Each structure stands twice: as structure tokens, then as C-alpha cells.
Amino acid sequence: MPTSEARAETSAVTTPEPTPAREVLRRVWGYDDFRGDQAAIVEEILAGRDALVLMPTGGGKSLCYQVPSLVRAGTGIVISPLIALMADQVDALSALGVRAGFLNSTQLPHERAATEQALLAGELDLLYLAPERLRVAETQRLLDQARIALFAIDEAHCVSQWGHDFRPDYLRLSMLHERWPDVPRIALTATATDATRREIATRLDLTGARQFVADFDRPNIQYRIVPKNSPQQQLLAFLRTEHPGESGIVYCLSRASVERTAAFLEKQGIPALPYHAGLDRQVRSDNQARFLREDGLVMVATIAFGMGIDKPDVRFVAHLDLPKSVEGYYQETGRAGRDGLPSTAWLAYGLADVVQHRKMIETSEGDAAHRRNLGRHLDAMLALCETVTCRREQLLAYFGQPGSGACGNCDTCLEPPQTWDGTIPAQKLLSTIVRLDRRGQRYGAGHLVDILLGRATDRVTSLGHTDLTTFGIGTELDERGWRGVVRQLLATGLVGVEGDYGTLGLTEASGAVLRGEREVPLRTEPEPRRSRAKASGRSRSASGATAELSGPQAELFERLRAWRAATAKEQGVPAYVVFHDATLRAVAAQAPTTTGELGTISGIGAAKLERYGPGLLATIAGENRPDDSSR
Incomplete structure (x- = not known):
């Protein structure tokens, strides 16, 4: 790269x-x-x-x-x-x-x-x-x-x-x-x-x-994984409250989801572009070029996009679907914050993700060894999602790097999750699967939850499932709580996915739970909440890079960015090819007045000093004031 x-x-x-x-x-x-x-x-x-x-x-x-x-x-x-x-x-x-x-x-x-x-x-x-x-x-x-x-x-x-x-x-x-x-x-x-x-x-x-x-830690990236609940609205709140006007990438699993999400963001006033292998090659090329050259664009993409993307000011990477592996997740989130400034890796993760991935593995091409390998990758990703310890520490451990304790910059460190003894709810769910299995029947999570909550829906009634001894025995939890139980049991292999329709069945590990030989600790499902940044009152500038600059320095930094944007547009190259934000911040902080002083700033080599030095010095002196349209 x-x-x-x-x-x-x-x-x-x-x-x-x-x-x-x-x-x-x-x-x-x-x-x-x-x-x-x-x-x-x-x-x-x-x-x-x-x-x-x-x-x-x-x-x-x-x-x-x-x-x-x-x-x-x-x-x-x-x-x-x-x-x-x-x-x-x-x-x-x-x-x-x-x-x-x-x-x-x-x-x-x-x-x-x-x-x-x-x-x-x-x-x-x-x-x-x-x-x-x-x-x-x-x-x-x-x-x-x-x-x-x-x-x-x-x-x-x-x-x-x-x-x-x-x-x-x-x-x-x-x-x-x-x-x-x-x-x-x-x-x-x-x-x-x-x-x-x-x-x-x-x-x-x-x-x-x-x-x-090398050290795999990216301390400037904050890792957060949230329960999926109206994911498009969750994404919208995340972008509006934490990263307004900033560049980022949103990853979706399918091409259709990419198209829907990009259209949704555009409708909400957030400039967004789609990218997936099904688009015309020229469209993909044009969208990629715009993302590299323009500020504040959101690229909504499948994993076909991103490798080698040399855009240092990507402030966030969001996943609306569960990645297939920790390697993929790490590489994709690593596209945020390449300039070392604070950035966010945000993932919305839910029960349907687990069911879908388990089903994809079960029906995938390849031999049993290949499917086992896919399963190991998914198990590691699910463990990262469900952990109650520091996410960064677990992520680094996956790559063989010992952690140094809680990082203080991931959601499980900032708001430690609570755990509870889910053994009895797990037994109730597994018992329902057993009783349906005796009738030669298999169903998905939604139907099982209806039975446990005692919902006499048309389907539950017509199938005679109100007669099951487990009908209505799960009212201690609401639907969100039960879906959390199912998701975590799937993640830990205590429930399996079978068939083309994602129905749930027992696994080899289920018996120990049913017999009371194994306890099942579960994460408490957090209440839906507004974005963390809004709750804490944190704010960002449009560039995300002026936090440590004084008022006049921040104003100069924005003038330098405007000059850079105009220069890059004139030359037909991405703005970062001219200078990175980190270099412009150093220029704004030091405000050099001579070519010699400018040449001492990290990131300004001989060729760039000769090519761009006069423009930088003129901007510092207030001679270059591009209008806002050049930004």
C-alpha cells in the first residue's frame, strides 16, 4: 500500500x-x-x-x-x-x-x-x-x-x-x-x-x-459493537451525532443491502455512494475516485471495496452485517484513522446475522475441512462480539499479541457489560426444540420465542403448539431478551442452524445444558440508547483534526485544507497526495514564514517543498483564500 x-x-x-x-x-x-x-x-x-x-x-x-x-x-x-x-x-x-x-x-x-x-x-x-x-x-x-x-x-x-x-x-x-x-x-x-x-x-x-x-494495536480506533435494532436508523444516528460531514465506509453483506443503504443515506441528506461487484466497472471506478478525492463522502460497499485504499482521513468504518472472520473485520476496520487521529469502528450485530452465517457455512461448497475452517473463523468473530472483556485485548490475542490490560477505548471498557445466569432460559429454549423435534418439526427463532412468550398467534395455534408444555413458560423475558438468548446460544454452539430455512436444532453441547451439567452465563442485553457521542456531549469539527489547535491555528488549518482541496482539484489527484491532515496541522501549529522553516516540518520532503512551498507560505500569510466551493 x-x-x-x-x-x-x-x-x-x-x-x-x-x-x-x-x-x-x-x-x-x-x-x-x-x-x-x-x-x-x-x-x-x-x-x-x-x-x-x-x-x-x-x-x-x-x-x-x-x-x-x-x-x-x-x-x-x-x-x-x-x-x-x-x-x-x-x-x-x-x-x-x-x-x-x-x-x-x-x-x-x-x-x-x-x-x-x-x-x-x-x-x-x-x-x-x-x-x-x-x-x-x-x-x-x-x-x-x-x-x-x-x-x-x-x-x-x-x-x-x-x-x-x-x-x-x-x-x-x-x-x-x-x-x-x-x-x-x-x-x-x-x-x-x-x-x-x-x-x-x-x-x-x-x-x-x-x-x-509489528504491534497490531491501533489505539486511535474505538471499537464498538451494538445490538442490531433498526440498523439503518442506528447508522443514521451514529453518523449524525458522531461523524457529521466526515468521510467513512459502511460495509454490508449483500449488493441489495448496499443499494438500499446508500439510497437511504442520500435521502437523509448524507452524501453516499454504492460500491459492489455488480455495478458497471466505470461506475465503480468513478465512485472510488470521488471517495478518494472528495471530503465528507460515505462509501457504502461490500468487502469488494477497500483493499489498498490510501485515504488517511477515513474517520469511521461501520458494519451493518457481521463480518465472516476476525481477519476480515480487522482489515476492514483498519481503513479508519490511518492518519493516527481518533476514529471509530462500529458494528451492528444481531440474531439474524448468526443464523445467516451458520446457514451459509452449512450450505457452502467445499469439503468438511473447509466448512470446519469457516466455522472456526465465525466462532472467533462471534466470541469477539459476545465478549464481556476488553474487545481490543481479545482482538490482539487473536493475532497472537498479548494484551496489556483493558484499553479504555472500546465499548466494553467504557461501559462494562453485565452478565447473568441464563441456564434456566437456555433449558427452556432447548426443551422447546426437543418437544418440536419429537413431532418431526423444526422452526426458526421467531416461532420459538412466540411459544415461550405464550403468544397464541394464528401460526402457533394452527400448528397445535399451544399444547406444548413449554408454551408460555418464558414470560420472565421480553422478545428482545429472548432473541438475545437465542443469539448467544447460537454464538456459543449450544444451538445449531439446520436446513435451507435457518431452523434451529440441538448440538452435541446441548445435552449438558439440558441435564443441568453446564451453566450458561449470558450478557445482559443493553437497553436501546442514543449515540454515545451525543450522550457525552462530545463534538467534532468537520475535519476531525482541529481538537488540539487554538482558535487562530484551527482557522489557519481550515484555510490550508481549502488551499489543498483547490490544488488537488486542479491537479486531478486526491487531496492526501498533496499533503495529509497531520502535516497541515503541523503547519498550522507552527505557522512557518520561510521555506527553511517549512522544510523542517515532518512530512514535507524536497519535492513537495519545491512544488507546494510557495502556496503554503502564501496561505499562511493570508494571500490565498479560496472560497468555500473549493473545499
Whole structure:
């Protein structure tokens, strides 16, 4: 992924020892030093050795191959599945003064020929290729003629057949080492368990490579999971009270849900765009471009959208349906807050989600081992949803990272849930299933709840279910409470889903509960409430980035954003390609008056200083005052 991840921290204590890599980092990106494992990874590649890197979105993976590509002789070849984003990635690098290009199916023949000639002439620092392009013999012969600095395999988790985003062409990438054995390789991903990491190493022939596993924590993201109850209205309240006018992504499971939700938000006055694989390719491309280039848009999408999206100011990621795995959830929520500013990962989760996912697994293609693997993924996701402990701690533990105690920035930390002994209600529900089963009948959750609440509906009466001994024995709970019981029993495997209609049945674990040999602790279902931000009185600016700036500084920051928007529009690039919010905040806080002072600010390299310095200084001096229409 490109340059929005490429942020480095400046040491206030010691001056880093100058090296070719640090000189490039300072000159091109405007950062004084690497952070975390970046320096060690860069040195590994510069020494000609391979590396496997696990680093969260926003952690700076791109620097780990971009810097060595500029230091080593030759061109860095980046293997990426993100064809639709390659042009933006190249634009972002070009703005830094990096000679970058790409080869993919979107190019015209003369454009492809020009890029190939530049490669052979040694005029490219980085070249992006899709894995499908690399398997073409013509491309392999082209690379044989070029001087290659390194191979970077981005989104390396795509090689995992048990993962959440498998791409068959990634299986062929072991050929890199076979055909070009002296070229160092670096494989990078933001989401991988220990098992997936081992699979990546095996399939890419990287078992001997040094492995780097960064801290997976994204402390600026607040994780929240709420019971689903009129999800569109819940989403609307969340957006209006916590993120008005801010950019974000809403994920839905189906294309139809994407269309409905985008239309609903538009009707409510919130600018929203749909994105799913069923849309015309040009529509998808146009919507993606608008999301990248405009402020305040909400993208409503299936998981087909998002990988490689280099938009640093995504303030929220919302899920209206349950993700299939923790890996998918982590990767999708990681698209929020890449600039390090406060952001929200919000998920509405309900009984129907559990039933639907269990049914999808039961009817999925593949053998029993494949279904068991899907089940394990879902079980882990459900455990995260139903936990009464810190969500962040459980999320990090899933990726093998020990927690450091409650984070204080997730819903279970901010409002610890209560638990209660649900053994007797569980026995009542299971007993109802047993009695229906004796009659050769299976029903869904709604019908079971009607029986337990003693509702003599037409269906319950016509089926003779008022005669069941469990009819009306569950009035200690209301419908919401019973649906919570069913959801949690499904999540913990005490109830199973059967058949095409999602009917409920017993599991192997049910017997211990019925016999009184197993207790069933359950979460208390919270009362529906208004958005947390409204209740606490928290407010945000439209940019979400001015909280620590004084009045005049905040006003300057908004002028700088307006200048940036006008500049980006004129150049036809996303605003973040010009500068990130974090850089503009630093400019607003320091208000430099000379080019020399401007050049000391983190994130302003030599190329951007020369290209944008006069405009920044003029804006600071009050000479540039674009009207609001340019924002």
C-alpha cells in the first residue's frame, strides 16, 4: 500500500545516525527517522536478504520497500492485486519526486510501451504489477532484461487458501525466487494469524526469511459493537451525532443491502455512494475516485471495496452485517484513522446475522475441512462480539499479541457489560426444540420465542403448539431478551442452524445444558440508547483534526485544507497526495514564514517543498483564500 502509511516519528532525544536509507527518508518523505521495525526491515532488504512483514494498516509497510527501492540499484517491482488503485499509487509517489510507473490492463498500448521503455532505460524507481500480469511470459522476459532492485509482494495474505481474500495467482509467486534467485523479496500484509503467516512463508518460499511482526494495536480506533435494532436508523444516528460531514465506509453483506443503504443515506441528506461487484466497472471506478478525492463522502460497499485504499482521513468504518472472520473485520476496520487521529469502528450485530452465517457455512461448497475452517473463523468473530472483556485485548490475542490490560477505548471498557445466569432460559429454549423435534418439526427463532412468550398467534395455534408444555413458560423475558438468548446460544454452539430455512436444532453441547451439567452465563442485553457521542456531549469539527489547535491555528488549518482541496482539484489527484491532515496541522501549529522553516516540518520532503512551498507560505500569510466551493 502506498504513502499514507509512510509516516515516521522524529526522535526528540538523539539525532539518528545518517545512512543512505535515512537520507532518502528525509529528502523524499520529509521524515527524520523510521519507526518501529521499519529501519531493521529496510536494512534486511538492503543487505540482499528476504523478509516477511506483518504490520497493521497505517503502520508504514510501504516505506519498507519504497526506501530500499530508491537506495538499491535498479527498479523495485511491487506485486499488488490493486489494479484500480495503481494510478493513484503512482501519482502519490510522483508527487514525492519518485519515478514510478505501472503495467496493467487499463493502459493503452502506447502507454504500456512507454513504461516498458522507461524500465529498460533504468528510469523507474518503482514499477507496480498485478500478479496476473507477472505470469505472462512477455512480462517475465521484460523483467529478465531489466535491473531489479527487489520484489515486494503486497497484500501477501492473498496467497492463503484458508484466508479471507484468496487470489489464485498469488500461488504462482514462488517463481520469483526460482527465476531471479539473487533478487531480495519482501512479502507484506496487515492481517495474518500465526497459521496464515506460516502458510505465506511456505507458499512463497520464504521459510528462511526473517519475519517481522509489528504491534497490531491501533489505539486511535474505538471499537464498538451494538445490538442490531433498526440498523439503518442506528447508522443514521451514529453518523449524525458522531461523524457529521466526515468521510467513512459502511460495509454490508449483500449488493441489495448496499443499494438500499446508500439510497437511504442520500435521502437523509448524507452524501453516499454504492460500491459492489455488480455495478458497471466505470461506475465503480468513478465512485472510488470521488471517495478518494472528495471530503465528507460515505462509501457504502461490500468487502469488494477497500483493499489498498490510501485515504488517511477515513474517520469511521461501520458494519451493518457481521463480518465472516476476525481477519476480515480487522482489515476492514483498519481503513479508519490511518492518519493516527481518533476514529471509530462500529458494528451492528444481531440474531439474524448468526443464523445467516451458520446457514451459509452449512450450505457452502467445499469439503468438511473447509466448512470446519469457516466455522472456526465465525466462532472467533462471534466470541469477539459476545465478549464481556476488553474487545481490543481479545482482538490482539487473536493475532497472537498479548494484551496489556483493558484499553479504555472500546465499548466494553467504557461501559462494562453485565452478565447473568441464563441456564434456566437456555433449558427452556432447548426443551422447546426437543418437544418440536419429537413431532418431526423444526422452526426458526421467531416461532420459538412466540411459544415461550405464550403468544397464541394464528401460526402457533394452527400448528397445535399451544399444547406444548413449554408454551408460555418464558414470560420472565421480553422478545428482545429472548432473541438475545437465542443469539448467544447460537454464538456459543449450544444451538445449531439446520436446513435451507435457518431452523434451529440441538448440538452435541446441548445435552449438558439440558441435564443441568453446564451453566450458561449470558450478557445482559443493553437497553436501546442514543449515540454515545451525543450522550457525552462530545463534538467534532468537520475535519476531525482541529481538537488540539487554538482558535487562530484551527482557522489557519481550515484555510490550508481549502488551499489543498483547490490544488488537488486542479491537479486531478486526491487531496492526501498533496499533503495529509497531520502535516497541515503541523503547519498550522507552527505557522512557518520561510521555506527553511517549512522544510523542517515532518512530512514535507524536497519535492513537495519545491512544488507546494510557495502556496503554503502564501496561505499562511493570508494571500490565498479560496472560497468555500473549493473545499
